[in-house]
Amino acid sequence: MSKTKEIMIVTGGQPLEGEARVSGGKNTAVAVIPATLLSDEPSVIENVPDIDDVHVLIDILRDLGAKVEYEPGVRLLVDPRGADGWQVSFRRAQKLRASYYLLGALLGRCNRAEVASPGGCKIGTRPIDQHLKGFMALGAEAEERGGIITAEAKELRGSSVFFDIVTVGGTINVMLAAARAHGRTYIYNAAKEPHIVDLANFLNSMGARIKGAGTDVIRIDGQERLHGTTYAVIPDQIETGTLMICAAATHGDVTIRGCIPTHMDALSAKLLEMGAHVQDQDDAIRVQHKSALRYRAVNIKTQVYPGFPTDLQQPISALLTVANGTSVIQETIFEQRFRHLDEMTRMGAHVRVMDRTAIIDGIPQLFGAPVTTTDLRAGAALMVAGLMAQGVTQIYEPEYIDRGYEHIEEKLRALGAQIRREVIE
Ligand code: EPZ
Numbered sequence: 001m002s003k004t005k006e007i008m009i010v011t012g013g014q015p016l017e018g019e020a021r022v023s024g025g026k027n028t029a030v031a032v033i034p035a036t037l038l039s040d041e042p043s044v045i046e047n048v049p050d051i052d053d054v055h056v057l058i059d060i061l062r063d064l065g066a067k068v069e070y071e072p073g074v075r076l077l078v079d080p081r082g083a084d085g086w087q088v089s090f091r092r093a094q095k096l097r098a099s100y101y102l103l104g105a106l107l108g109r110c111n112r113a114e115v116a117s118p119g120g121c122k123i124g125t126r127p128i129d130q131h132l133k134g135f136m137a138l139g140a141e142a143e144e145r146g147g148i149i150t151a152e153a154k155e156l157r158g159s160s161v162f163f164d165i166v167t168v169g170g171t172i173n174v175m176l177a178a179a180r181a182h183g184r185t186y187i188y189n190a191a192k193e194p195h196i197v198d199l200a201n202f203l204n205s206m207g208a209r210i211k212g213a214g215t216d217v218i219r220i221d222g223q224e225r226l227h228g229t230t231y232a233v234i235p236d237q238i239e240t241g242t243l244m245i246c247a248a249a250t251h252g253d254v255t256i257r258g259c260i261p262t263h264m265d266a267l268s269a270k271l272l273e274m275g276a277h278v279q280d281q282d283d284a285i286r287v288q289h290k291s292a293l294r295y296r297a298v299n300i301k302t303q304v305y306p307g308f309p310t311d312l313q314q315p316i317s318a319l320l321t322v323a324n325g326t327s328v329i330q331e332t333i334f335e336q337r338f339r340h341l342d343e344m345t346r347m348g349a350h351v352r353v354m355d356r357t358a359i360i361d362g363i364p365q366l367f368g369a370p371v372t373t374t375d376l377r378a379g380a381a382l383m384v385a386g387l388m389a390q391g392v393t394q395i396y397e398p399e400y401i402d403r404g405y406e407h408i409e410e411k412l413r414a415l416g417a418q419i420r421r422e423v424i425e
Contacts, residue, residue: 017253038105103115166191266308311377322366376403
């Protein structure tokens with residue numbers, strides 16, 4: 001969908017106060033939607049966030065012949081019975097990283113897939129060698145050549161897949177294919193993120209037999225057929241964290257409702273270490289920092305779940321630019337995930353980046369400035385910086401933010417933020 005050019009305008013200094021409700025998870029929805037192709041019966045998914053990545057996946061499923069009806073905030077119905085396609089075009093695939101989940105889903109559905117290489121945030125080289133290794137272990141021919149990934153198998157057979165590194169996408173793709181393979185598959189060194197567990201629960205609600213999701217070893221007993229289902233995806237861990245950071249950054253008092261507090265433990269621990277107040281409730285988290293005291297500087301090392309999530313490294317780095325002292329961030333997951341810090345120097349931040357390490361010398365205050373978003377979570381980081389800064393920040397390319405946050409400005413305005421869009425051409 002071609003959008004008019006807009007910028008996001010943020011006027012800083014307002015403490016955020018009140019309640020916000022978190023949306024369904026982007027990184028779980030983009031795995032569950034392709035998974036509906038593993039059945040020939042309709043499925044209904046609830047709590048699907050109204051974000052651009054979801055709309056692109058809906059277009060992809062329709063291109064393949066599935067019938068899809070989406071009522072944002074209500075439900076997403078996928079009827080895969082007419083889906084006899086097995087190719088995904090460059091035009092669609094390059095709009096998001098999760099387009100490559102159609103590889104595992106189509107392999108599981110019809111033993112073949114041809115998907116253009118995926119797009120997604122430019123935060124590193126993001127190879128897919130482990131995905132291909134997993135498909136080949138299941139008996140498929142798989143390769144990436146000329147910007148197209150092809151995978152084909154006479155028959156998918158269960159096997160053991162040992163990932164050389166922990167990969168969320170690789171784990172998801174192999175789960176999708178193995179769910180319909182003949183026999184048992186073990187995935188060793190599996191990713192354990194909440195959305196891996198959510199996908200396993202979704203597949204099991206379709207009649208799959210998956211055990212161990214959330215641990216290092218996932219066992220999948222492939223099924224001849226899977227039936228339709230109705231399922232609600234879990235809340236978005238990264239949106240929850242972003243809202244928590246916005247609350248802390250503006251010295252506010254915000255309760256984020258509809259979240260799963262245990263998914264946030266690594267971030268909650270860091271915010272407490274910095275001096276914020278974080279209180280877990282049943283399905284909510286309250287973040288307060290009413291005092292004018294500056295935060296303590298802290299060190300962060302991103303890790304696979306349950307460690308500190310790489311997707312929250314960028315938003316929290318904004319908070320560290322005004323902490324009292326020097327903070328060190330080690331980004332162990334992606335090799336190029338500090339581009340937002342260049343933009344924050346325009347707001348006065350003192351940062352030095354060396355390879356996968358960022359050293360942030362805290363200053364008392366950021367100042368509003370024109371800045372440009374380079375990727376989804378960089379956009380979130382610049383939003384946090386704008387909410388904190390003295391004066392007005394213009395955020396260019398805010399469409400990156402729309403890929404992964406549902407109505408984020410409305411949510412922030414309801415908490416007292418001065419944030420809006422302006423058409424510029
Ligand atoms: C998923 O990306 C998420 N995207 C990312 O969120 C998230 O940052 C990441 O997992 C880690 O949690 C979606 O779920 C759509 P990986 P993914 O495979 O699957 C390397 C966001 O902001 N690797 O776990 O691409 C890879 O290059 C996005 O919502 C290989 O070398 O992450 C990276 O360095 C950004 N070979 C590391 O592993 C492979 O075959 C982890 O990547 C696969 C991955």
